[in-house]
Amino acid sequence: MKVDLTGALNSMLQKTIKEYRAADECGDTRSARTKALECAGLLEQIAQSSPGQREIYMKRAQEWRVIAGQVEARGSGKVVESAGTGENEFLTYAESLIATTPVRWGDIGGLENVKRLMMETIVIAGLSKPESIKPWKGILLFGPPGTGKTLLAAAAAGSLNATFFDVKADRVLSKYFGESSKMVSGLYAAARMHSPSIVFVDEFDALSQSRGGDTSEATRKLLSTLLTELDGLQDKKSGQLLLTLAATNTPWDLDPAVLSRFPRRIYVTLPDPEACCEILKIHTKDLDCSSLDLGALGAHCVENLYSGRDIQNLCQQAIWHMIREENTNLHHLAELPFDELKERSLKVRGLCADDFDDAFENIRSPITRSDLQRYDEWMEKFGE
Numbered sequence: 001m002k003v004d005l006t007g008a009l010n011s012m013l014q015k016t017i018k019e020y021r022a023a024d025e026c027g028d029t030r031s032a033r034t035k036a037l038e039c040a041g042l043l044e045q046i047a048q049s050s051p052g053q054r055e056i057y058m059k060r061a062q063e064w065r066v067i068a069g070q071v072e073a074r075g076s077g078k079v080v081e082s083a084g085t086g087e088n089e090f091l092t093y094a095e096s097l098i099a100t101t102p103v104r105w106g107d108i109g110g111l112e113n114v115k116r117l118m119m120e121t122i123v124i125a126g127l128s129k130p131e132s133i134k135p136w137k138g139i140l141l142f143g144p145p146g147t148g149k150t151l152l153a154a155a156a157a158g159s160l161n162a163t164f165f166d167v168k169a170d171r172v173l174s175k176y177f178g179e180s181s182k183m184v185s186g187l188y189a190a191a192r193m194h195s196p197s198i199v200f201v202d203e204f205d206a207l208s209q210s211r212g213g214d215t216s217e218a219t220r221k222l223l224s225t226l227l228t229e230l231d232g233l234q235d236k237k238s239g240q241l242l243l244t245l246a247a248t249n250t251p252w253d254l255d256p257a258v259l260s261r262f263p264r265r266i267y268v269t270l271p272d273p274e275a276c277c278e279i280l281k282i283h284t285k286d287l288d289c290s291s292l293d294l295g296a297l298g299a300h301c302v303e304n305l306y307s308g309r310d311i312q313n314l315c316q317q318a319i320w321h322m323i324r325e326e327n328t329n330l331h332h333l334a335e336l337p338f339d340e341l342k343e344r345s346l347k348v349r350g351l352c353a354d355d356f357d358d359a360f361e362n363i364r365s366p367i368t369r370s371d372l373q374r375y376d377e378w379m380e381k382f383g384e
Contacts, residue, residue, distance in 0.1 A: 009049065013042045014096035014171075029071055036068035039092065056193055060092050090179075090186030097187070098194070099166040103154040109282050109308065110275020111148055114141075114266055118156055121264065125241050126196075136264045138230060138244040140204070142251040142383075143268035143375060144367045146309030149247035152268070153200035162241065163194040169206035181225035188229040188242075196241035204246035208258040223255060230261040251378050259382065267379045270367065271308055276301040279308050283315035288350030297356055305365040305372070317359035318351055 020035035047057035125135035157164035276298035
């Protein structure tokens with residue numbers, strides 16, 4: 001079976017680009033050149049793992065070899081800025097944000113209405129249709145933390161076999177003036193090159209908070225670039241899929257201009273009792289749960305204002321309660337060599353109500369009813 005190494009290679013590439021930039025900024029010519037060559041080598045490896053996009057990655061690899069040569073020739077100068085290779089660097093950095101995702105729609109418990117709305121959006125984008133029917137190009141997912149917004153984005157990309165750009169806000173924020181806006185431009189340039197693409201921006205409010213008197217010039221420049229890129233996605237003549245999914249726990253902090261670029265705003269709520277049962281089944285699927293009243297457990301999760309993440313943690317707590325009861329001397333085995341550990345088996349039994357009683361005592365939701373009321377009010381004013 002062929003192993004997909006693209007995700008691991010992209011992670012290594014992202015780390016190496018950061019190391020290159022750090023070396024270049026402090027004038028360490030030797031390390032900067034070495035890191036630039038490492039970037040080229042990693043891109044060549046990614047090219048071999050991505051036959052459909054081989055030429056794109058090989059071109060990026062050659063550009064990094066050019067950067068390496070310029071670093072060597074110019075000594076400790078700022079090669080990326082002076083030699084016109086900055087755009088290539090930011091494009092390559094954006095490509096390092098590409099992630100592989102095995103998640104499919106069926107892997108997500110509950111959220112049926114949210115999944116339906118997202119599926120409709122994606123399907124319409126791909127179908128032949130009259131010109132007056134325009135697909136949404138951006139979806140804002142908002143709601144309490146831990147409700148599955150990241151999973152939804154991963155499922156959208158995984159089910160389509162689309163290129164998935166998994167972007168955390170801190171990955172496109174820089175302390176250097178103008179670099180954040182260049183990173184955003186590089187991100188969307190890479191997404192267009194690798195279409196069909198889904199750009200998922202988590203903690204979106206960090207990039208697009210409301211503009212006010214205290215907003216820095218760098219932040220305003222970043223926001224302006226972001227708005228320009230989002231407007232650019234509205235190319236009616238393009239048959240490619242480039243969908244931006246933005247997630248936030250604080251939708252009320254978003255700049256109105258940014259909000260207008262996301263006409264489809266979907267509230268990802270806490271799970272209802274039925275969804276709680278589905279999530280419980282997903283996280284205990286290979287254990288005997290025949291003695292459990294899943295309906296009662298699901299109702300208790302709703303009473304405690306649990307998110308999907310809280311329920312996952314609840315299941316882990318219950319499982320560990322069972323493990324400790326069945327393996328009272330487990331910690332003593334830490335003295336054994338790992339090869340010997342692999343020859344032994346963990347003692348397990350079916351999960352019971354006592355396991356979950358103990359888990360409920362340890363899992364507390366950070367969400368309050370007043371928080372939910374605020375989400376409901378924002379949904380009433382601005383939501384889907």
